[in-house]
Amino acid sequence: MFKDLDPLLHNQLRLSIISLLIGVESAEFNFLLEKTGATRGNLSVQINKLKEASYIDVKKGFRNNYPLTTCKITPVGIDAFEKYVEAISGYLRKED
């Protein structure tokens, strides 16, 4: 049924991450953790998958000696998100 939907985005957590990043310049790992309510492990895994697909840019650094991960959506990611939203809207129209 959902064969046209991007499997990378058709997943609750990954879709949440991309939706959060679409409206901001950049967001820290902890911001994503707080807003998605996911576990650290699961969030890391999903962030890596999005990174491997070049949907997001991940920067690792330090702040006050603590590791700091910052994520940013890429043009590829924005494009994929727009296509996904279009496809979803298409399904909703068919239902009506």
Added chain:
Amino acid sequence: MNTMTEKESLRIIHEMIATSKGNLKDNSFFYLLWGWLVLIASLSHFILEQFKYDQPYLVWPLLMGTGAVVSVIAGIRIGKKAKVVTLVDRSIMYLWWSFLVVIMIVLLMASLQKISWVGSNVLIMSMYGLGTFVSGGLLKFKPLMIGGIAAWILALVALFVDPSWVMLLIAASIIIAYLVPGYMLKSKEVK
């Protein structure tokens, strides 16, 4: 995990976009800090002048210097705490940095007597009207936009009144452009 319906997908998208946008940051601190400092400075200047004190303008470098130091420290702290940066945050930051640079240039021109002090006051009032109006527009916060317009009107008024009254006009404009919207912004953040 992959059994989301399209309605669920849309709900997630809406929810997440709503949580990340419109995070009104704690910007009120800067409006209140500068609002009170400029209010105290302009009123002291006015009062000292009435008592025929020689150098009433000395309150300015003193209070503005304090404000600059406190702002830099607070800015770094707030920046470190911010877990997310939006385009609006960045635009506002660049706006006020440019504001600072232009104010310095105006003050330098006035000290070198290239422009009069009244002229520099009118320019500075117009400039903070600009900063407040643009910030208000970016934050979609009307009181700041109205404050900015009020600062411009009072800047124009300053051109036509006796120079000794200019300090009172600065005091009035800082109340309308900084303090009132600053307190409104603060009460909005608490909610």
